[in-house]
C-alpha cells in the first residue's frame with residue numbers, strides 16, 4: 001500500500017481487495033477517486049471494508065467505483081453489504097474483422113486537429129446521459145459532463161489514446177471517438193457520441209460504420225467497447241453492425257465525501 005492509501009492491496013481473513021486512484025478524475029470530483037480493481041471473497045466472508053473506507057475518507061477520497069464480472073455474485077453481494085451500490089450492468093460489444101466489410105458510409109473518421117478539440121470536448125460535455133455517472137443520482141450532472149469533456153481534451157496528444165473527428169459528407173463535425181490500440185491488435189473504443197442536436201436521424205449508424213472502416217483500414221484486428229445496458233440506442237447500433245457480446249460486468253459506486261461540482 002502506498003503511504004496515503006490511494007493505491008494498494010488489503011488481505012482480510014476471507015477477502016482480498018486491490019485498488020488504485022483514478023488520478024484523471026480528481027479535478028472533476030473535487031477530491032480523490034478510487035477504483036477497486038479486483039475483489040475476491042470467500043462465501044460467508046465476515047471481513048468489513050469499513051477500515052479501508054475510513055482510511056480513504058481521511059486521504060480525501062470522495063468517490064469509489066468498482067467494475068466486476070457479473071458472474072462474481074458473492075463479491076457483488078459482499079460489496080453491497082459494505083456500502084457500495086450497484087449502478088448498472090455494463091455490456092462489452094466486440095467485433096472481429098473477418099472478410100471484407102459489407103457496408104459503406106457517408107461519413108469519415110479523421111484524427112482530430114488542434115483547432116477542433118474545443119468543439120469535440122463541448123460535444124462530449126453535452127451528449128452523455130445514460131452511463132454510470134449520469135445514472136448515479138448522487139453525482140451532479142455538471143461533474144459527469146465536465147468529466148467527459150475533459151477526457152476528450154486530454155485524449156488529444158495522449159501517449160496511447162487517439163481523438164477522432166467524425167464528419168458528414170459536407171465536412172461538418174457530427175461526432176467524436178476516443179480509441180486505443182490494445183496489445184492483441186484490437187482497438188478499444190473508450191468514448192464516442194454524436195452531437196446532441198444530430199441524434200436520432202441515422203447519423204450514428206453512418207458514423208459508427210465510418211469508425212469501423214477506419215479502424216480496419218488502419219490495421220485493427222477487431223474492435224471492442226463498453227456500454228451501459230440501459231443505452232438501447234447504441235445497443236441497436238452494435239447489434240445491427242454484427243457485434244457479439246463478451247461477459248457483462250456490474251458497476252458499483254460508493255460516495256465517501258462531498259463531490260464538489
Ligand SMILES: CC(C)(COP(=O)(O)OP(=O)(O)OC[C@H]1O[C@@H](n2cnc3c(N)ncnc32)[C@H](O)[C@@H]1OP(=O)(O)O)[C@@H](O)C(=O)NCCC(=O)NCCS
Nearest residue numbers: 127128192193194199200201202203204205233234236237
Ligand atoms: C447512441 C448514439 C451514438 C446513436 O446515434 P444516433 O444518431 O442518435 O442514432 P441513429 O439515428 O443512427 O439510430 C441508431 C439506432 O438507434 C435507434 N434510435 C435512434 N433514436 C432513438 C431513440 N430516441 N430511442 C430509441 N431508439 C432510437 C434507431 O432506431 C436505430 O436503431 P434501428 O436501426 O434498429 O432502428 C447517439 O444517440 C449518441 O451519441 N448518444 C449519446 C452518447 C452515447 O450514448 N454514446 C455511445 C455509448 S457511450
